[in-house]
Amino acid sequence: MRTLPNERLRPSNSDGGPERKCILSGDTAPREALVRLAVSPEGAVLPDVLARAPGRGAWIGVGCTELEKALANGKLKGALARAFKGASLTIPDDLPELIEAALLRAVTDRLGLEMRAGNLITGSDRIAEQARAGRVCWLGHASDASPDGSRKLDQAWRVGEDAEGSGMGGMRLPLDRARLSVALGRDNVVHMALTDAAAADRVASLIARLLRFSGMAETSDADFGSPAGAAMASPAAATTMTRPERADTN
Secondary structure, three states, X not given: OOOOOOOOOEOOOOOOOOEEEEOOOOOEEEHHHOEEEEEOOOOEEEEOOOOOOOOOOEEEOOOHHHHHHHHXXXXXXXXXXXXXXXXXXXXXXXXXXXXXHHHHHHHHHHHHHHHHOOOEEXXXXXXXXXXXXXXXXXXXXXXXXXXXXXXXXXXXXXXXXXXXXXXXXOEEOOOOHXXXXXXXXXXXXOEEEEOOHHHHHHHHHHHHHHHHHHOOOOOOOOOOOOOOOOOOOOOOXXXXXXXXXXXXXX
């Protein structure tokens, strides 16, 4: 990516994280809730979803539909011209699709990293055992997982967390078992669980951003930047919860 002058940090939010302003809506939110755009050496505006490219970036917090409209009516072009002053820019016609693909890749890459770190487990029997023992912090189901299998694991998780009747359940992922199996290098991955709270926040945050951009989740302003809270998608899209905090009984 081309190195342009660094963007100025906005004041931190109440959780201490840096905030950014969406160049299209003007709304300010924690950077984890937005998507960063950067400029390639050839002048192409491309997604930088992990915010690692050097130099100035432009941030967007709108969904795919809104971005497509802004691309069609020229609003995005004007906003980018102001964000990257003096730069000769090329905006790909398929920028929304590139962003969605990059977000999907970030999710699958993160799941693979958590697997290699020993934080992610698969297999219904193993997940059920760990869930009943109270060792599961996050639970996910492939988009084509059977409702019956998902319900059984959700129940095991609630039992382990003393959360019967709470409605707590795993997230219905925007990925089918074939995509998950490739990402994790395992056969027939249908369900997965995270046993580390920090890993659960990392995964939930990325998935929540993908769901928001894709228009598959509606979140409140209060949840917008919370890694655990923002991951709570609407029932129509996904049922999501990370492990609740429990009082220390020791």
